[in-house]
Amino acid sequence: MRKALRLLPLPALVALSLSAHAADERPEDWRLCPVVDAIPAFPDAQNPTGITSTRVDQPTDIYGDTLGGTEEKPVFEGNVSLRRGDQFLGTDKLTYESETGTYVATGSVRYQDSGMRLVAETAEGNQNSDTHQLNDVSYQLVSRRGNGGADHITMHGPLGSLYGATYSTCPPGERSWELRARRIDVDTEEGMGVARGAVLRVGKVPVLYVPWFPFPVDDRRRTGLLYPAVGSSSRNGFDYRQPIYLNLAPNYDATLTPRLMTERGVQLGTQFRYLVEGGAGTLEFDYLPSDRLASRERDEETAEFIEKGYPLENRRDDDRGQFSFRGHQRLSGSWIARGNLNWISDPRYLEDFSNNIDGLAPYALTSNVGVYGQGRYWSAGLMADHYQLADYTLSDLVLPHDRLPRAFASWEQPFAEWLTLGMDAEAVRFHHPDKPGGSRFDARPFVSMPLQGASWFMTPKLAWRHTSYRLDEPLAAAAGSDSPRRSLPIASLDAGLFFERDADIRGEDYLQTLEPRLFYLRVPYRDQSGLPLFDTRPMTFSWGQLFRDNRYTGADRQTDANQLTLAVSTRLLRQSDGREKLSASLGQIRYFDDSRVTAPGEEPVERGKSAWVGDISYAVNDRWSLGGSYQWDPKFRRKDLASLRTRYLVGDTGVVNFSYRYRRDLLEQVDLNFLYPLNPSWSLVGRYYYSLDDRQLLEGIAGVQWDSCCMAVRLVGRRHVHNREGDLGTSLQFEIELKGLGSAGPDTESRLRRAILGYYREDLYLVPPSEVAPDPDGDAHSPDPTP
Template identity: 75%
Template structure:
């Protein structure tokens, strides 16, 4: 073995230049590329007996280079190694049949099966030569494979000079060499590792053997540093927008903040300017985004039709489209002290038709208002508190602004709860709010609810008596005083409840399988005396939908404007079957009912008073028929009127490793009746069908129809989706044909059909069935901005 003080390695960045793919700017919700159809194989097999260690990166610079060979000839100044020659330094290895090195001039020549390997790549070449002193290197007929991620290709010639290098006749693909579904070719690529940038000249993207894109000159990054430049464009077409082109421009302003400016051209609407600004601080961060479309051509093109629609239905004229369309949004968090955090979610649109005109899915029609809030929130071991303000903006042009709820400007709340003894707990819930509305009178409200409870429990039972006192007082605007009879009306009353339950279990065998069966009866008694409350205003109080959870609540209404009187007992029972081999729940069922001993006299306008007798039965059940098929349902039956109030059925079947079929039926008396069937059916490993039929039988209205076919290969995927969807609030339907081509490891062209399918088909990605929503964002002093996608 001969040791030479220093020998420059083959710069890996030259080859990596062809495969540079920085992290997307908004990758939180993005799924990693699927390589399951790619067999695990090496384009260039690993080299044996490299003798390298795990040292990488900057740590290898200070290491010596070890040279070994079967035969050493020449002189001390110009040694010549032959037979199994190897050079190693850290994780790097360079092997060849013959190496001639001149220590005086610093030149070297390696010939015969030149091989290079490190932790990120493998390279083979016919010949390598260079000069150590000038740090220049030249390789002939190069093939490479990335090891740290997918990618392989080659170059006829590579020339390097220090941090700069050039590749000639270079190729790159994530496909196996024998099955080149797509390939990127460039006549020449110049790379500068100091700046982290490369320039491709005369680059061509081929799908199969067909060239689909030619770029004469294209700059791109070769590492993960964020830098100013163009991101991938978005291209689409629709009947409303026409040809649609988005071109994001990324601005790397500083390590802790950046921006993206997005011009968007719509041939039928005009030129829109959008943008996003992101920032990080030592205790938080935020995102500001906006879009502005001056003189929207859609407004003038459909003005006559819009005017006729508004006159025919009596819609408020001020809700018509504005000439200039815009939106604004800000979301951010910031730690302000130990246990305290400021949070904001601010939104604004130029007119109530904005969401409908800039949305192409059913979800875009759902909100009738746009919600904004800002506040400071704190928590401790026994308490939570906050002060905030919120605002509602009308987003449904068919409605009047008067229907919007009051803004809370501001609202303060506190929740304190602490065990006083092993068998005694006490707490208080408090809220102070100022209600404001531009078209309706408001006022202030103070709501206090101190309570004490006696939580007793054993291994198989629990019993919790609870006593609370609720006080609600107002300071009303002058316009509300005549109806209330007082500028400062109030209400106070006690609330008594008793919650108890027992747990029984036994071991049983069904069909040869061992289960643990539980039986869980529960009683909940509630007593609240009647207090006349019709004189009190209704700021934020609405009756809640009757459900299983309401069986065990002390109020039928949301908000504090009404506290329902009650003398009632809930009787409920649940049972479960748990498979003892793995603890999985095989079956569960629950049923419950409220017995009203007295008529409940406190109501809100439009609410039917609760009479003496029994409530509707509330039932819920789920059954895992096997590990692939599950079914569940909910049902409410009112024995007084002998009618169903609610019914829902949901079933899911898992097809193979990736397929799924979902069916659901939802019915609520006088409100809705809907069916929803959606599926992903794999024909074979490459081809699959997708579809959805979402229909409202209550309105005789199709909400969304979808049919498509998908093709997937090792390194490329394609999707064609036909879609018919609810286009506006009048029930008009829109149509679209969407085609997306994905080149794995490079990017995709066409609309984002994958995200649309993910929302339409629950389980489109099998792991979505088991996702847990992320926790709210919190400040992180070590956080970094994600990198943009070029």
């Protein structure tokens, strides 16, 4: 029998109210959870069809073994079921009064849809007044993990209340944590709920009681509290952050983050985000008035600055803060505007407020803004940048010149299968508050002939580079002219071959490649000693430099050259899955003449051979891999660079990494880090990052993790260099993660992910996360200055 009857909206109310905070940016790890349903699927329920938004337009079918009563008051008994789209309601007996709209369902009340399943003792209500009540309810979410119950639930239209409600993502028989609430009121029309008398229990111990708090019950953004972060360190003391989210409009919002540091004071952090058609941006500002760290260490800091000759103006300010803005705006199909603006109150700010340990803090903070365009054969831009000192041991004199402004354009277009024309051009105005500047124009038209076949390629290329200046005094006096210039041709030939063969190694089929390559470069000498150095310095010698036409960054120097690069690479690929077993490369430059162009403090390149550059990676098996890089200078019979890296995967989740890095006259470091599972629940984490040159620990981490089906606990101790004098800071971090609800404590996962490549197994194939927050529009921090 079919009869028009609207199914109960109560099940959605349960799912919304008790799992509103269950969503997480990273998928939860449920591998330790047994495959057991808190409420098994109902065998008489149909497969869900349709979507939630169209339920109201679908008819409801009612079936039962027997139909009794009267026309005005029908009674369905025996395997009664109501079906509409993805919804199913089953019961032993259903009584419905057509005139008044009241109904009563008794005996094995069961409900199921695409999002959840529940059982109740009884259900009753009135369809006409849209009032409903379920008694003695147990439920399980289907669309995501979560289960619980309620003593009874009432609803009137969009308003509903749950009494004696519980929620957890743990199996019913293993309640590691559970959220209980005396009463939860929900307004589905407004998308808000209010919990009263809420208690969070870990095991049987109540750890948090909240007498009253509002929360959202749908995807609409709502003003309210976000999860806090709690930590402790030797510098900050007890550290508590409480984010407050402000939903200002559909396309912009803000987050206020008061932060209490018992050893330093109260800081206010703010973040404003906006989204408009074709663009978006984020503005951040942090302010800490009267930093007690500055006042507490002022005398010691002043004495240290005087003793070591540091600029006194670089000392900590009493009131400290930082500002940043990152945004973009699409102007047309080809043009976009981007901005990345940064400011700090004093040069010690990044060091005092950052957890970065790879080089501590950058020596300078970069801001840039510009308009950029790109087409099929061209790219161009007009931009400006500015540098701010972030190293208190240096003065502003080490900062690069600001480029105010810089215009650039590149064009490269094929005109035939074997002919390509192009041009690279740049015009810059260099400015510095403490040093003379000037303007520079650089243009490099070129023509190339890209010839290639199935197993070879050859590209001859001819370019002409012209660079001219307009210099300020006293640079003009030093150069002997206020408008020096340089012009010269650049010729190169890049050619290579590709060979491959099938190979059988211990019964495994492989594809082996052999790729020899040569690169010849010819550039005549031009005296450039009178040209200024605005943004130019020598590149670090590496594999990539074997095939470049200039060993300098920037346009202030163009190397002279008569040289030939000889290189070869080989790879071994497993044919069954394409996995790389071996990759090796070796190359060297032969200098036929002395290179006379140099930068200040640089030794000229003499006739002869460059250092050998080699790199090798080898997969011993699917769990163990080895790799290394090496540069050997035959002229001085010394190594310039050496690195060794190895990784071993332990079980399904563990990893051990070891690396050794050496660069002559610069660094020698070892880094051992690991995530070692003791059993499916317990694991150890650690890192030992040590500078052999300085005999200095850079970062040490030791911790233990416990993981269960629905809960994880991490206890991590960390000791790391926190200033440029090499002083070590210590912190102890404790985090409890309630899967499907959130976490309490500092974000230890992010720190461990940066310290241990492979902490998340999927990270093994990605670039390691940066120690400094990434900037989508470009690097926020510039590299270290040239000594």
